[in-house]
Amino acid sequence: LAGENKHAESYQLLEQARKLNPQSPEILRHLVVEAMLAGQNQSALKAALDLQKVSLALDDRYLVSTVMIQQQQFVSASHILEDYVSQRPQDAKAYLGLGMTYLALLRYSDAQKALDRSLQIDPKLAEAEYQLGLLESQQGRRDQARQHWERAVKLKPDHAAALVARQPFQHR
Numbered sequence: 001l002a003g004e005n006k007h008a009e010s011y012q013l014l015e016q017a018r019k020l021n022p023q024s025p026e027i028l029r030h031l032v033v034e035a036m037l038a039g040q041n042q043s044a045l046k047a048a049l050d051l052q053k054v055s056l057a058l059d060d061r062y063l064v065s066t067v068m069i070q071q072q073q074f075v076s077a078s079h080i081l082e083d084y085v086s087q088r089p090q091d092a093k094a095y096l097g098l099g100m101t102y103l104a105l106l107r108y109s110d111a112q113k114a115l116d117r118s119l120q121i122d123p124k125l126a127e128a129e130y131q132l133g134l135l136e137s138q139q140g141r142r143d144q145a146r147q148h149w150e151r152a153v154k155l156k157p158d159h160a161a162a163l164v165a166r167q168p169f170q171h172r
Contacts, residue, residue, distance in 0.1 A: 001013065002030075002033075002034055002037075007034050007037035007038040008038040008039075010030075010034045010038070011031070011034040011035050011037075011038040011040055011043070014027060014030055014031040014034055014035075015031065015043075017031075018031055018047070022050070023054050024054075025051060025054050025055040025057070025060060028047050028048075028050055028051040028054065028055075029051060029055075029060060029063065031043075031044075031047040032044050032047045032048045032051060032063055032064075032067060033063070035047055036067065036070065041067075041070060041071060042071075044067050044070070044071075045067050045068070045071045045073075048063065048064040048067040048068070049064070051063070051064055052064045058084060058087055058088065061080050061083070061084060062080070062081075062084055062094065064080060065077045065080040065081050065084065065097060066097065068080070069097055069100060069101060072104070074101040074104040074105050075101075075105065077097070077101045078098065078101040078102060078105065081094055081097050081098040081101060082098065085098060085114075090121055091121070092117075092118045092119075092121035092122035092125055092128070093118070093122075093125070095114045095115070095117045095118035095121065095128075096114075096115065096118040096125060096127055096128050096131065098114040099111045099112075099113075099114035099115035099118060099128070099131055099135075100131055102114055103115075103131060103134060103135055103138070106138075108135060108138070108139060111131075111135050112132075112135060115128050115131050115132050115135065116132075119132075124155055125155075126151075126152045126153075126155035126156035126159050126162070127152070127156075127159075129148045129149070129151040129152035129155060129162070130148065130149060130152040130159060130161060130162045130165070132148040133145040133146070133147075133148030133149040133152065133162065133165060133166075134165075136148060137165075145165075146165075146166055149162045149165045149166035150166055152166075153166060
């Protein structure tokens with residue numbers, strides 16, 4: 001069902017499987033993904049927290065942090081991602097996630113370092129440019145923010161948030 005983009009149905013079946021084997025990391029892992037894709041964010045978070053209890057696998061911890069970011073649990077996500085990047089220092093998207101958590105926590109210096117590291121690893125990561133724009137904007141540096149948003153759009157012309165953000169500030 002997941003392969004057919006029937007995420008709601010896939011999610012429902014995985015919930016049934018979970019009732020039969022609530023401690024299975026394999027079921028929980030897929031349940032987290034399908035719940036997110038089906039728009040069941042609270043269920044995704046609950047499954048992610050359960051997955052965290054039964055699996056110490058690094059990839060599972062990364063998945064848990066992704067759900068935590070989506071559900072705005074930034075402190076917990078930052079702790080997981082700090083550990084993750086210490087073990088996988090070449091993962092640009094993990095640094096991106098870490099930068100996003102720091103930005104949400106108003107830890108601007110840490111956010112800058114993480115987002116810069118993300119772009120150092122993968123210079124084509126448009127979302128990192130967008131997040132750097134948010135960082136600059138939150139600190140009142142509008143020209144620098146707009147430059148980052150322009151780079152984000154150049155890297156990914158359909159980056160909706162960057163397209164909106166880069167518009168002249170007087171339109172806000």
